[in-house]
Amino acid sequence: MIIHMQYSQGMRKIVKDLRGTWPWFLLTTLSGVVEGLFMIPQIYLFAKLITGIPTHMESSSMVMRMLWLLGFLILVRGICRYVVQWAGTHLAIRVKTKLRSSLSLHLLQQGLSEVNQQQVGEWIHTAYTDIESVEPFIRFALPQIVLAIVIPAAVLIVVFFTDWISGLILFTTAQLIPFFMILLGRVARQKTQKQWAAMRRLGAHFYEVIEGLTTLKLFNRSQAQRDVVAKVGERYRKATMDTLKVAFLSSFAMELISTIGTAMVAVGVGLRLLSGHLSFTHALLTIMLAGEFYLPLRSLGSQFHASMEGRLALQHLGDILNTSPMQSSSIVSDNRVQDPVMSASDLTLLKDRRPILRVEQMTFTYPETQEPVLKDVSLSVAAGEHIAVVGSSGAGKSTLFSLLIGALRPQTGAIYVHGEPLCEGNISAWRRDISYLGQRPHIFSASVLENIRMSRPSAELDEVWRVAEQAGVHSFVHLLPQGYETKIGSGGMSLSSGQVQRIAVARMLLKPCSIWLLDEPTAHLDVESERWFREVIHRLPSSQTVLIIAHRLSTVERMDKVFVVRNGRVTTIESRNQGDQRQLDTFQVGG
Amino acid sequence: METGLHWLNRQWGRMVLSVGLGFSSIASNIGLMAIAGYLIAKAATHPSTILLLWVPIVSVRFFGLSRAAFRYAERLISHDVTFRILSHIRTRFYSMLEPRWPSAFAKWSIGDFLDRITNDIEVLQNVFLRVLTPPIVAFMAAGLSFAIISVTGSFLLGCVLLVGLTMVGVILPMVGHWSTRRIDQSYTDGRSRMYQKICDLVSGTQDLSMADDGGRQFLGALDILQERLNTYQRQLVLRQAVIEACTVVIVSGTAWAMLACAMPRVEHHLLGSVMLTVVALTSMASFEAVLPIPMTFVALGENVASVRRLQEIKNWPVQTPDPSCDHDRRRLPDHWHVRMNDVSFSYTSGNPILSGITLDLYPGKHMAIVGHNGGGKSTIIHLLTRLWDTQEGTVTIDDIDLRSLAGEVVRSGFVVISAHTPIFNASIADNLRIAKPTADLEELQKVAEVAQLSSWIDPLPEGFDTVIGEFGHVPSGGQRQRIAIARAVLANAPILLFDEPLEALDAQTALEIKGNLEAISRHKSVIWITHHLKSIGTMDEIIVLSQGSIIERGIHQELIHQSGPYQKMWDYEMDMF
Structure with missing residues (x-):
């Protein structure tokens, strides 16, 4: 099973950074595997009961014992599912928290320069939406790779014992699935990239519109902007649908393969049943297992498409975190030429x-x-x-x-x-x-006090008063409803540009x-x-x-x-x- | 939820189609499993001729193919419909926001709005894909499988199946929703708070990175918000996991119970092996439709919270309501003679900003407003352009009260250039055309000349089509400001309001642009807000504003001899330069 994946350098770094989350990943995957493997004896017992009860092949007490065993298996699978969910969420939480704190730290170390302000909308998208979209990838798609290998393999082994011809059919048809996945995955990857870009544009666009709404309003363009919002949304829908068409097409292909495979197995089993080469129990078991054989492969396909965004996001995050702000600087020239402007x-x-x-x-x-x-x-x-x-x-x-x-x-x-x-x-x-x-x-949406203290959070209160007095902040703050505790910035009291400047000066003095x-x-x-x-x-x-x-x-x-x-x-x-x-x-x- | 339903608007047809296709897909699956079971069980009885099996074999193939085809169509249509509705909601949200701007800004931050218009709407995707149609499909599918089992097996077996389906499709979802609704709400609030903090972090990165702790304290605050969000998610998952586990147990348990119930009937030869197989396989297939429902309802609280958050903005009153469709009031004024009569004003916070302001502005009159920082100068612009309405006194244009004119009509007479005007990530031409969408290249070149932009734009390979912010075309503060000036000039409005437009420019450029602006504004009304008295010597009237009141007014020559605050400011300035 080849999963078409190219790891960039950034991706590798992220995987390294997330090493601490391995135990959770293992737990999620393992309990998924156990749940999947217990499905085999459960189906075996079902088949045995369905065929055994009417034909009185099994004694009544045997039937009871099998029923209880079945109940036990069902419970174990329930518990496994609980663990999968629980561990998966913990895994996701850890990964997201880690990514977010690394990204924020990186952002501060790099210090978005004045000229990069144009990309604020994009950065917000990266720091929130991109990181959130990593969850389905880490939590569902990655463990599913393991499940899609282990469970079909186990099913195949059982089927080879019950009816080796059916096993051969399953094995052969399964080879088609990676082929389709790679084929359609290539197309889907390009489309997803487009969709992903459209999504980022959508987010950045809203940021711009909301930031510039007063300007738009003053130019009487704010109502016309409604149509632009509609148009951008429509473009996003089209890009998304383009991706989904391919993604669903690959699910469709998988489903066809599994249907045809199951039908081939069923007809073959039916014929061998007719000729008496196969027992009813084994026939039923084979057919029921055929469905379970394709299931993990099918969900791998759909999980992978559903998490494609997360994969792109992870790659993007990796690329960001991999660039250090000072990387290419300081190529110190050895020939210390006399500074021409130095007098x-x-x-x-x-x-x-x-x-x-x-x-x-x-x-x-x-x-x-x-x-x-x-x-x-x-x-x-x-x-x-x-x-x-x-x-x-x-x-x-x-x-x-x-x-x-x-x-x-x-x-x-x-x-x-x-x-x-x-x-x-x-x-x-x-x-x-x-x-x-x-x-x-920037005025943070916090109190005046916190805004001044932003440059030195450890500053004593009287120091803050002193610089506020010096910077002329005090003269307007005492007019504010809650004085230094008044919330300012986005979502609070709005200040004139002169007042903003004074707060910035106070910050600097502190x-x-x-x-x-x-x-x-x-x-x-x-x-x-x-x-x-x-x-x-x-x-x-x-x-x-x-x-x-x-x-x-x-x-x-x-x-x-x-x-x-x-x-x-x-x-x-x-x-x-x-x-x-x-x-x-x-x-x-x-x- | 009921208030959210009107968002479905014109999509009913597609919704019905998607329900139909969804049911067909599930029905095909049930048919496939039932007939496959029949086929095997029948074959096991060694029928006299294989021809008897022809119909089932063909049906198995038909159902297998139709299941895949129906599912493909259903998924396409339901997703398409969802994205259409989401796009519609976004537009609606924007239309609700637009008339409430900028007053709503006092309550909600930019990050908050952004959170609603992106994340809350994204959450709603769940409602349309998973909450509305799947229960309908599940209900229909349950009916079908009940019918099949009642006919092939017995009424009792049908009832057992129905109990199982109800538990997974009705009871678990209800329990799930009930047990998580509070956490879902807190989760949504926590998410919003964290998102806003992220917005603040990104916008203020520069200032934070220069703090003496390198912004560690801010990051700490962000971590706390993230941790709180994590706690909610952990609490959620405990319930989610129980619901999931119960689903698994009930699905298999139902099959188990049906087998147990079938035993006596089989023993009394009321149920043959063929039909028992059909019953068992049908019951397994019938759960497909109800399986996703419990988890959907666990997240329902989050969806409800998001719907509420989107509606919330409606409760914020429109501060400047347009007069109700009175056609006369849509007519443009003829003279644009603006008066403020004894105007007093405070923003929503209640602090008085302006009191007793009276001024008179007519074409050809140039007026300057000077005064200390925070004196209320910019507020006058907000009132004149009807971004806010006065609480006391009146603002009139040609003796018509501003409140009886549509905001758009009022603003068509004004153009504002302030110190920080946002420039959009679009081409330079598009940025300019905000002022006048129909402007041709010649007009753009003319205004670029006025704003001294030509020397920057002409050498660019793409000229006016250069996209700002892309490929390193990041304009400097001065260039941005000059784009804003060119844009304002393009609007060619009768009244020009300048709020320190030349602050970000070097002295040389500022002087040249000022000359150009004076040339084009000779016969227009002008208000020039500034700190630099030197530049306003020739104004027709100068108003000195202090803490919201006019403390002095007149022309420059009078004022510098009045030994009032203006003279003091003038002396200061002379002293400095």
């Missing part, structure tokens, strides 16, 4: 100030695009430096930040943090050392770290808050390193250095250098 003053700076962050000839290209966003970028950040990052919209500033926090990995070049290349080993330590304020900070990476921190803040925020930065201890993506030159003026991102290159400008000052003026427009 002499840089070098002196490097002498007295330890570089906390250094990038060497880093190139980054988004997958499936040709043009790199950042080309041969080299830069260095010394401890305590205040640096502005400027550049026109779409120049790659946020991409640079995503690289620096390890959410994206460069194709060539390396990032050194505290002198060591950034790699999987030190990424979490590095992240613990940075505070990052993105363009769209976390002690040596470097701040701020992506336009003063966007959405009113003038007074902006002014206050600048004061915060200016009054920072000299040990605090700050990188700010800034659109307004007023932010840039008091900085030690400016990184200009343009056409994929990053140029370093020294603020104190007169010549560079003029270059900087080109950005002054409109500030």
Whole structure:
């Protein structure tokens, strides 16, 4: 029995990760096997009773004994079925829990970068629906493989004893089943992949529609969206039906094989019965067993189609978990070329100030695009430096930040943090050392307090009050119905973008770290808050390193250095250098 | 359940067909087994000629083939019908959600809605595939096998079979449903809570991954939810497993009981070996129809909970009901002269957001609203566009109260550009065409020019057909914002509401786009919400909003000499830049 299955590397890793669930898998399978095997004596007794009672072949007491034995077998099978269900559920729970926690952990370690936000809907689908769909595969389809081998084999042995010609027929017809399974399985696999993709699109689509409903409504497109929802649903139905047509066709083929097989056995048995070569008991037993012979094979077919989604999902999960975020990074170049943008003053700076962050000839290209966003970028950040990052919209500033926090990995070049290349080993330590304020900070659906504490859950309450006061959160929180306990975010009080920004700033202040990476921190803040925020930065201890993506030159003026991102290159400008000052003026427009 | 039935709408024909085919398939199976039994038993009696067996042999073949064919057709049709109904329910759910947006957002999170529209509807698949038709089929099949056994065996044997069938098909399902209904409910709630947590995790991954514990605490909370869900599932399986085991025992036990009951009749030669075989095999086949029913009803509580969750949103009142089909109110206003008279407003939470707001906006008037964060500036936009209705005071267009105009009519006059406008995973052209589905390429190019998008789009190999989010075409924050601006310009509405639209752009681009926007909005009504006073010097009216009230209004030249809050803000800004 060949099961058409190709294990990818990711799949193999998952199987390895799930080693702990083996005992449950064994228990599920074993009790299934026992239940299936006990079916044989049960049928034997039935046949014996049906044929024995009318012909008085068996004595009355013998009949009674057989009846009781039969009752006992039935009970044992009931108990086995109980164990199958019970162990199967425990198996499924363990697998799902394990997968979900590995995936969440992976997600956090990778840190979905700003630019990946577009795929939030898909990720939700993976983390919930995909993992749920693994259950039927693990729990039913996999044990069924074992059942489909053991039980027909056992039945075959018995039939060879009762009527070897029938045994031969069963054996021959059974060979057709894998053949059909492989044939139709190939077609089904392609269709399922399509259906699976359609299902993911459906989920992602709903996420988008619900997220963007206000926009759609403002453009009077929300009612027209109803038709789009209907259309997407219809497309999903068609894709699903396409798959099912093939899946059911293979069940149909199996059923035909088993029907024809049973009919051949029946006719042969009938003829041999007529000619007196076979006893009635054996004839009946053979026919009843023929049905049971095909049953596990048939359910293997239907289980496999039913769990095809789960198989694809498992593969997908494996592929995700198998990619480590830092895998292809840090190709450290040995030829330490002199940084072309490093001026002499840089070098002196490097002498007295330890570089906390250094990038060497880093190139980054988004997958499936040709043009790199950042080309041969080299830069260095010394401890305590205040640096502005400027550049026109779409120049790659946020991409640079995503690289620096390890959410994206460069194709060539390396990032050194505290002198060591950034790699999987030190990424979490590095992240613990940075505070990052993105363009769209997320407000969790939790209380204000929990939202602020998100950056440091162990923070003391009075510390939280202090940063809330500093960040200007306090002034609006005391107006909220339950103060700091008010639930905000999705499904709670909605906040203005300025209030969201203040909470994000409070979060950032709460976390002690040596470097701040701020992506336009003063966007959405009113003038007074902006002014206050600048004061915060200016009054920072000299040990605090700050990188700010800034659109307004007023932010840039008091900085030690400016990184200009343009056409994929990053140029370093020294603020104190007169010549560079003029270059900087080109950005002054409109500030 | 009864409320869920209207979802069956136009699918009755297909449902009946699927019941018919389902019964035919089961009947074929019963026929197959009965006649196979007859064939064997008859052969065992060594009849004088094999010709006597011809009819049974042909029937066995016929039933065998028809069983497979009927089952294939039945499964196709029942699945097709189910997916049609589910698609219909999804659309209905969306239609219920749409008019309640955004007020319903205060109660349910995005994750919650998403959970309902995907997972609850997915659960309902079970109702249509397994709860509705199989019991009907099972009932018919039970009748057939009872008839066969009563005729071939005896009435008593028929009754024994009927008892077995009733136990598996009626009593076990009832016990199953009754014993699990509470857990099913908790399970659904737990699932929903975990799903929402996952949504929060994915949306907030970036912030969490930067936390000093790397988000471990959040993961811990997720694990607790998962563990709670696991507990419910474990409690469920104890009952499920008992029901399953009982099913196995009752099915075989019925055959056992029938044999035991047949014994005396056989001994008195009232029942021959041929008929006994027929009876035994028929009874085995007749259980096929009832076998799946108990497990279906164990999950029924979950289905009921899901139906309830889908209906729940109906109880949330529509905050901005459209006036009942008064055709006059569907007419577009002529002048789009908008007034807010003494408007006070609070969201569902009850905190007063606006009080006593009066403003007047007519074509050609450009107005700015400035003020502190959280002053209620964006709420004014919600009220003007009828996403919410005022509680006190009136908002009128051409002296018609907004509440007597359909929401769509009101919104056709406005276009809003705010700081974070979602961009959809569709082509750039489709994203723009949300504003105007009929727009041709020339129009798209024109608005792209206004929003300074051309230099980004033109070099793309697919141009406007580039799909956002695919193949690395991930727009930056600034690019997204410019798409949103181009989209708004395309709508070409008479009233433009700008809610800090240029925040995400660098100074140079922002300045250029602002110039373009001013050029196209000269004769339109404009409200510009901003923090940067420098950009609003030429506005016809400036309103300073603080904690929901207008504390100052006038033109720039007056206000900077009034030594009020505006002057203070102006000085701050001058000081900074």
